[in-house]
Amino acid sequence: MAFKIFGKVNFTPYTKVERFAEELRDNKLMGTKCKKCGEVYFPPRADCTKCMSDEMEWRSYSGRGKLVTFTTIHAAPTGFDDIAPYTIGVVDLEEGGRLLAWVEGIKPEELKIGMELRAIPQIMEDVEELKVVYVLRK
Amino acid sequence: MKVGIVGIGHGRFGRRDDCTVQELAFEPFKEALEDCELEKKDIDATVIGSSPEYHKQRSISGVIAEYLGMNPQPTWLTEAACASGSAAIRTAYGLIKGGVHDVVAVLGVQKMLELSTPEILALMGRVGDVQWESIFGTTFPGYYAMYANRHMYEYGTKPEHLAMVAVKNHEYGAMNPKALFQKAITLDKAMKSEMVAYPLRLFDCCANADGAACLILANEEKAKKISDTPVWIAASATASATMSILRRETLTSLPSAVEASRQAYKMAGIGPNDVDVADVHDCFTIAEIMAYEDLGFCEKGKGGKFIEEGQSKIGGKIPINVDGGLKSKGHPVGATGTSMAVEMVKQLRGEAGKRQISGAEVGLTHNVGGIGQYCFVHVFRR
Numbered sequence: 001m002a003f004k005i006f007g008k009v010n011f012t013p014y015t016k017v018e019r020f021a022e023e024l025r026d027n028k029l030m031g032t033k034c035k036k037c038g039e040v041y042f043p044p045r046a047d048c049t050k051c052m053s054d055e056m057e058w059r060s061y062s063g064r065g066k067l068v069t070f071t072t073i074h075a076a077p078t079g080f081d082d083i084a085p086y087t088i089g090v091v092d093l094e095e096g097g098r099l100l101a102w103v104e105g106i107k108p109e110e111l112k113i114g115m116e117l118r119a120i121p122q123i124m125e126d127v128e129e130l131k132v133v134y135v136l137r138k
Numbered sequence: 139m140k141v142g143i144v145g146i147g148h149g150r151f152g153r154r155d156d157c158t159v160q161e162l163a164f165e166p167f168k169e170a171l172e173d174c175e176l177e178k179k180d181i182d183a184t185v186i187g188s189s190p191e192y193h194k195q196r197s198i199s200g201v202i203a204e205y206l207g208m209n210p211q212p213t214w215l216t217e218a219a220c221a222s223g224s225a226a227i228r229t230a231y232g233l234i235k236g237g238v239h240d241v242v243a244v245l246g247v248q249k250m251l252e253l254s255t256p257e258i259l260a261l262m263g264r265v266g267d268v269q270w271e272s273i274f275g276t277t278f279p280g281y282y283a284m285y286a287n288r289h290m291y292e293y294g295t296k297p298e299h300l301a302m303v304a305v306k307n308h309e310y311g312a313m314n315p316k317a318l319f320q321k322a323i324t325l326d327k328a329m330k331s332e333m334v335a336y337p338l339r340l341f342d343c344c345a346n347a348d349g350a351a352c353l354i355l356a357n358e359e360k361a362k363k364i365s366d367t368p369v370w371i372a373a374s375a376t377a378s379a380t381m382s383i384l385r386r387e388t389l390t391s392l393p394s395a396v397e398a399s400r401q402a403y404k405m406a407g408i409g410p411n412d413v414d415v416a417d418v419h420d421c422f423t424i425a426e427i428m429a430y431e432d433l434g435f436c437e438k439g440k441g442g443k444f445i446e447e448g449q450s451k452i453g454g455k456i457p458i459n460v461d462g463g464l465k466s467k468g469h470p471v472g473a474t475g476t477s478m479a480v481e482m483v484k485q486l487r488g489e490a491g492k493r494q495i496s497g498a499e500v501g502l503t504h505n506v507g508g509i510g511q512y513c514f515v516h517v518f519r520r
Contacts, residue, residue: 011268011269012269015269042384043269043270043382043384068288068389069284069285069287069288069291069389070284070287071280071283071284071287071335071336071337071338072333072335072336073275073276073277073279073280073335074332074333074334074335074336075255075259075277075279075334075335076256076259076275076277077256077257077259077260077262077263077275077277078256078257078259078260079260079275080275081256083275084275086274086275088274088275088276088280088284090284090383090384090389097384098383098384098385099270099384100270100271100274100276100383100384101274102274108336113287113288113291114291
């Protein structure tokens, strides 16, 4: 299990939506859509909460979206002290669903709720276990 | 059949390096027994409200029941993060209402400071979704900071409004001998304090603390025999909301609080204007402002104005957190819900001393778990 330390390791490769991590490594951001009722999920889900179906199809995301809210964390939890302060943004994605990630390349004071941002796949370190995996940029 | 509160006890909140979790639990339990003049054999069960991950001791109900001398009566733990205490109250309420037990002790207890602040931040960050959120180093203050930024964007709420909540709660905390901080602060001090998670500063955040509070609940018949001044639970309501903020329709309100309060008002047959005094979950100053709105004390978006006008102060529309709130008392997560209820009982009995709201007949508590995954709203009547 990759979730050895609470920190910058994502354990998605060990879930029913493992394909998300594989695609992300190939620079693609993917969500799921229920084959039965059409409900769209980002973050991806393997099971539909709406109609309870477990038949999903994958669809690709542009990563484009609008900033819903943000914060800059100064008091960091264990495992993140080395990168504090860091800014976290939440965006509503153009293709549906919502994403939370670090904001990179934009000063916190330049962030405005409603502005357009793009989630970009990013491999943090070249290791066997896929590390955190997308960031928000202009 | 009504359910009444016949006994209360409240330990000192703070850094309690001087005791174990069971020793901490003993203090308010003893006080509550003395308060209602019951003996241990008169109590049918002990329900413990606590968030287990902060304790070095595992399965704390066992060790607590032993230390209190409450064997062989049943005991178990209820967990709903920061609302674990209220979850325990509702569990006991349901047991009595359903006729399973006649008299139940509810004990909210938490010893948090066995861990360091970064460790607590890490644990609390995991109250967010660990798969899609915590991996980015989200923290508890971070989530409420994101609510605050959105509230400011949608409704023009200002950092000053947040600081006013802190100033009010510290002013009242100074009148509570059981509070962690018993000192008033200035607006300037709050607004210049260290940044924790933008826009929340140190004085926008409650402090982790150790503490315990106890309530003894009884069915109507027994409550009337035990006490001349039982306080009745007029409503015990609760609702949930998604764990992940990525699946919330709104970030300026807690849907669980809106739903729980709707149920509570219906159950008690009252409206927000009938509430004389309330304790709301001010884990962060923005949380109190959102609570004003979610509970219908003011219109949506007008929470900032509500504090600015002093409507939540003694003498205002509804005095809120006159015991100092989580802000001043400190927040031993499992004890908070029971601490709120103890304050309401004191207020409705007329025993709240300097912070007494005169003639208070209806009290309300709003206890939130996590970042709004759980919310419990209780209404109390004389």
